[in-house]
Amino acid sequence: xxxxxxxxxxxxxxxxxxxxxxxxxxxxxxxxxxxxxxxxxxxxxxxxxxxxxxxxxxxxxxxxxxxxxxxxxxxxxxxxxxxxxxxxxxxxxxxxxxxxxxxxxxxxxxxxxxxxxxxxxxxxxxxxxxxxxxxxxxxxxxxxxxxxxxxxxxxxxxxxxxxxxxxxxxxxxxxxxxxxxxxxxxxxxxxxxxxxxxxxxxxxxxxxxxxxxxxxxxxxxxxxxxxxxxxxxxxxxxxxxxxxxxxxxxxx
Amino acid sequence: xxxxxxxxxxxxxxxxxxxxxxxxxxxxxxxxxxxxxxxxxxxxxxxxxxxxxxxxxxxxxxxxxxxxxxxxxxxxxxxxxxxxxxxxxxxxxxxxxxxxxxxxxxxxxxxxxxxxxxxxxxxxxxxxxxxxxxxxxxxxxxxxxxxxxxxxxxxxxxxxxxxxxxxxxxxxxxxxxxxxxxxxxxxxxxxxxxxxxxxxxxxxxxxxxxxxxxxxxxxxxxxxxxxxxxxxxxxxxxxxxxxxx
Numbered sequence: 001x002x003x004x005x006x007x008x009x010x011x012x013x014x015x016x017x018x019x020x021x022x023x024x025x026x027x028x029x030x031x032x033x034x035x036x037x038x039x040x041x042x043x044x045x046x047x048x049x050x051x052x053x054x055x056x057x058x059x060x061x062x063x064x065x066x067x068x069x070x071x072x073x074x075x076x077x078x079x080x081x082x083x084x085x086x087x088x089x090x091x092x093x094x095x096x097x098x099x100x101x102x103x104x105x106x107x108x109x110x111x112x113x114x115x116x117x118x119x120x121x122x123x124x125x126x127x128x129x130x131x132x133x134x135x136x137x138x139x140x141x142x143x144x145x146x147x148x149x150x151x152x153x154x155x156x157x158x159x160x161x162x163x164x165x166x167x168x169x170x171x172x173x174x175x176x177x178x179x180x181x182x183x184x185x186x187x188x189x190x191x192x193x194x195x196x197x198x199x200x201x202x203x204x205x206x207x208x209x210x211x212x213x214x215x216x217x218x219x220x221x222x223x224x225x226x227x228x229x230x231x232x233x234x235x236x237x238x239x240x241x242x243x244x245x246x247x248x249x250x251x252x
Numbered sequence: 253x254x255x256x257x258x259x260x261x262x263x264x265x266x267x268x269x270x271x272x273x274x275x276x277x278x279x280x281x282x283x284x285x286x287x288x289x290x291x292x293x294x295x296x297x298x299x300x301x302x303x304x305x306x307x308x309x310x311x312x313x314x315x316x317x318x319x320x321x322x323x324x325x326x327x328x329x330x331x332x333x334x335x336x337x338x339x340x341x342x343x344x345x346x347x348x349x350x351x352x353x354x355x356x357x358x359x360x361x362x363x364x365x366x367x368x369x370x371x372x373x374x375x376x377x378x379x380x381x382x383x384x385x386x387x388x389x390x391x392x393x394x395x396x397x398x399x400x401x402x403x404x405x406x407x408x409x410x411x412x413x414x415x416x417x418x419x420x421x422x423x424x425x426x427x428x429x430x431x432x433x434x435x436x437x438x439x440x441x442x443x444x445x446x447x448x449x450x451x452x453x454x455x456x457x458x459x460x461x462x463x464x465x466x467x468x469x470x471x472x473x474x475x476x477x478x479x480x481x482x483x484x485x486x487x488x489x490x491x492x493x494x495x496x497x
Contacts, residue, residue: 008268008269008270008364009268009269011270011360011363011364012268012269012270012273012360013269015270015356015359015360015363016270016273016356018356019352019353019355019356022352023352043345044338044341044342044345046345046348047341047342047344047345047346047347047348047349048341048344048345050348051344051348055431055433055434055437058434058437059433059434059436059437062433062436062437063436064432064435064436065435065436065439065442065443067303071303071304073304073306073309075308075309076308077306077307077308077309077323079323080322080323129303129304129432129448131430131432131448132296132306133292133295133336133340134292134295134296134321134336135292135293135295135296135298135452136296136298136305136306136307137303137304137305137306137448137449138304138306139303139304210432211432211433211436212432212433213432245337246336246337246340247340247341247344251431251432251433251434252344252431252432252433252434
């Protein structure tokens with residue numbers, strides 16, 4: 001056989017080996033630096049791990065795009081909501097005066113805050129886009145308390161790596177890593193477009209995570225829990241099985 | 253294709269092992285992307301231009317199919333089941349497989365001068381005249397001649413280059429431009445396209461072009477001798493003369 005074909009064969013073999021070992025190296029690297037998402041198992045695990053690891057390496061500190069006031073959507077779109085339970089309706093009847101947000105888990109000082117307590121923290125507003133995994137989107141101004149301020153006040157313990165946040169709807173919760181929980185734009189939102197946050201958009205309190213898809217921005221938030229592992233709390237959209245539900249990391 | 257056995261005897265396979273392997277990984281990834289992409293599309297079969305768009309804003313155009321979401325006004329009296337969970341998982345995993353395979357293919361193609369030797373049109377062929385003659389030959393439904401089975405004609409070369417260096421990069425770019433995390437890090441990727449909904453609409457159209465390529469590609473494979481073309485592309489020890497070196 002000619003030298004050319006042997007060289008080609010060797011090159012092809014080397015390239016294929018490089019591709020495969022590149023993946024293996026990336027997987028080891030991800031494990032070592034905590035770049036493996038909770039839903040890294042199963043047949044979609046490799047893809048999820050690549051996405052999460054790549055984005056954490058590339059986007060850990062980046063800020064979601066903010067828009068000029070002129071781009072605020074005139075008709076924001078509120079997605080269909082599950083029927084609100086009696087507990088919610090009772091609180092709504094008293095104009096949410098008794099709404100509480102509890103902070104527990106791996107924090108130095110667990111707390112229970114009213115909406116008025118939340119408003120006493122530094123207020124921040126941002127004009128960001130809500131992006132639904134279905135494809136639609138809108139821009140609104142969101143006003144609220146940065147989550148990191150509340151976490152700072154309670155003191156996240158060193159072993160706290162994830163934040164699980166719960167809706168008043170008992171079947172609805174999500175979790176994020178500390179990179180998103182401590183991110184300056186992650187906002188405990190209680191007002192929208194210069195008015196109170198409407199119930200249809202998650203009022204009285206919604207956790208906005210603008211660097212991830214809309215389903216991570218849980219409505220009617222009542223509880224924050226800091227944990228070292230989100231096991232059992234991966235995704236509210238299908239708590240039984242991460243792989244038949246939605247991806248845990250929704251930054252894509 | 254009477255000349256196929258003689259080619260094999262010469263010991264120079266039409267496609268290298270690397271090309272054969274990357275070709276089929278790309279096929280599997282592309283089919284996965286297409287199926288999952290259609291499922292994701294069904295959850296909102298409306299397209300917009302600019303940054304934002306939703307069921308309460310006017311659509312640029314709509315695909316007249318039922319939706320997997322009750323919130324989308326489709327005119328159909330029923331809602332399809334939600335398949336976005338596994339569809340999105342599969343879409344992004346297949347995207348990774350395709351991107352990584354594409355990287356191996358492009359880097360090796362530059363290294364081995366595959367693009368320059370086999371895909372970049374020869375100087376003599378870079379004329380409208382040669383384009384016209386190839387197109388005329390296709391329109392006459394002429395069978396491929398000896399030269400066609402050894403090398404690509406100018407129309408094939410330009411099409412492959414377009415798919416490899418324009419359509420695939422565009423579909424990856426427009427796809428990434430829909431990722432809120434990626435956009436936070438690289439805002440110009442979406443801003444330069446005119447906004448998130450423009451990126452989504454462009455992603456749809458580039459995909460249509462890729463599907464169009466797939467249809468024509470498969471049709472040409474079938475019309476010019478399915479068995480021969482498959483022998484040329486399937487990795488098998490029998491046609492790998494290097495094994496006997």
